[in-house]
Amino acid sequence: MMDGTMTMPVGAPLQDAEPMTTWQAPEAPATNPLAPLLRAMRGRWPAWFALSLVLGGALGAAGFLSGTKTYESQAVLRVYPKEAGILYNSGDDSVLKTFDSFVKAETAFANSPDVMSRAAETLRADFPELTAEMTDSDLRQSVAVKRSDTLIVLDTKSKNAAFAAAKLRAVTDAYLSLKSEADGRQMRMRSSELTRREAELLEALRGLDRRILEIGREYGSFAIAKAHSEKIAQIDALSSRKAEVERTLTSMRQNDGQASADMNDEHILRATLLDRGLADINIELARQEAGLATLLERYTESSRQVRDKRAEIAILERAMADRRNQIQVLGQTGALTDQSDAGDEDNIDTIAALLAKVAGELEEARQEARALNAQRVELDFLEEERSETRRMLDDTRAALDVIRVESRKTSPGLTDVMSPAVTPDEPAEDSAKMQAAMGFVGGGMVASLLVLGLGLGSRRLRWSDEMNLATMGVDPLAVLTGDPDSDGARLAPEIDRLRTTLQLVPARSTSPAGSGRSLAMLRTGEGGETALAHALAESFSRTDLSVALLHVDPAQHEATANGSYHVETAFGDACSEMSLPELRRRIAEMTARHDVVLIDGGSLQQTTSASLVASAADYAIVELRRGEDKQAARATLERVSNRCPQGIGAVFTRAKRRDPGLSQAW
Secondary structure, eight states, X not given: OXXXXXXXXXXXXXXXXXXXXXXXXXXXXXXXXXXXXXXXXXXXXXXXXXXXXXXXXXXXXXXXXXXXXXXXXXXEEXXXXXXXXXXXXXXXXXXXXXXXXXXXXXXXXXXXXXXXXXXXXXXXXXXXXXXXXXXXXXXXXXXXXXXXXXXXXXEEEESSHHHHHHHHHHHXXXXXXXXXXXXXXXXXXXXXXXXXXHHHHHHHHHHHHHHHHHHHXXXXXXXXXXXXXXXXXXXXXXXXXXXXXXXXXXXXXXXXXXXXXXXXXXXXXXXXXXXXXXXXXXXXXHHHHHHHHHHHHHSOTTSHXXXXXXXXXXXXXXXXXXXXXXXXXXXXXXXXXXXXXXXXXXXXXXXXXXXXXXXHHHHHHHXXXXXXXHXXXXXXXXXXXXXXXXXXXXXXXXXXXXXXXXXXXSSSEEEEEEEOOOOOSSOSEEHHHHHHHHHHHHHHHHHHHHHHHHHHHOOBOOSTTSSOGGGGTOEEEEEOSSOTTTOTTTTHHHHHHHHHHHHXXXXXXXXXXXXXXXXXXXXXXXXXXXXXXXHHHHHHHTTTOOEEEEEOSGGGGGSOOOTTSEEESTHHHHHTTOOHHHHHHHHHHHHHHOSEEEEEEEETTTOSHHHHHHHHSXXXXXXXXXXXXXXXXXXXHHHHHHHOTTOXXXXXXXXXXXXGGGGSOO
């Protein structure tokens, strides 16, 4: 009787039994989250490998054929300062900041929509097929514009090598042309107002020239000034002559036409005054000639100051000549000696006629002098206006020259193409290899998903560790590589190891001391008799134990009895009419006569008495076969485990040689 350890009845031979060891219930394995996945893939790795090769090869070939080559082209613009040594100048940070801001602005302008729009127009004209659906935004996104210190680096990629270089050339050309146009607009904007003013001043100058020609005619301002000065001298002479004639006429009329001695004194006084005036004019002439000499040292002969001074000197010379002439006339007419032979009346009439003539000449000279003076004043005004207009025109032109020169220096730096874009010979990226690798990996992943899904979704029991027997309170007893129904002889060593394991299982029944042990042999799947029960009965009988095999299913009457153990086929008919206490009593009677009582209960899914047998026996042994419905087997084990408090063990049959249960103790 078994108590703590399963021992054979007293006097039972153990010559074929393996050494006995203390029975230890198997510990529940540690939970591994990857265990279900690895278990699902177990045994399917060759299929996965083959499917991965097929799918990976197909997808890899498709990826390689659909792969593309990408060509990369690069262009570099250099921005350098106009001021020499600016980059190494540490004395004025504002200059460096200004240049740095200029470089940033140029980088932003190279990536501006205006530049990209003009570049896109050029590309559409040169590559109509490649740019049929390309927008300005697409071009801007395909061209990377970055700043590197004082360099502007443009980079682009394209499936067409020539198109990659053409994109950068179009962008750089558009950038340089728009920059040149912007500089031109800036210069024109600054110089437009001065240009308009220049045209206005030039037209005003030409109008003044025409007006001066109309007024001065063929004489010019110098000749008019000279004529006016001469006319003034003539007026002075005529005024003096008129005054003299008037005084003479008045004196003659007061003295009844007779010239008195006082008249001679008057003529002498007049001559004396003329002589004094001549002396004063001579002194003034000398002073003016000295001033002329001073002007000639500072100005040229054609300057206005020299011309005016010479005109004044000429006037003084004519005045001197007029006074000499008057003194000569007084002497010739006998006014100084009073030797006139004409009659008194004739003298008065003559003097009156002379007075009228002198008065007429004086009035005419005055009118001519006023006309000449008006022309001179207007010409002087026009000359001053012309000089001022000419000065303003010169200043305007000078300002325009300054703007044209400074327009080239409005920005602190210049930009030129340091490295133009070239057509690449080799692709920068070849996606054919990458897509082939991705296709191969993708094929392996698809194969993994298919095989893994097939394994996880399978409803059939394939491996002995799929049921997690320890968690259900079921003792894993043995794993058999064959089917006891057909491979009984070959499985004899494995059946003997199972028998030894059963002998080591602790007895948990309340059977009286000295009685045998009852073992219920059950199946979770469909089928008739349990061949495992016969094989186990033979193994127990080879140890010289008294063994009885009881059949519950009436269909098992055809089983061949073995002389080494007792077989009772009528137990099933009685079992169908018994209650559980009666069944236990009947089994106790059998264990009193035999050392080991094996009760073949058959399929738990087909017979109702199998559950009763499991509840009445000391220990239940359930056969799990590979290929059975996993869910049904689990449900059956859980139901039997609840009805068999004495203990339940499982034997996995038809296992593959790679089953993990073969390498560990069940």
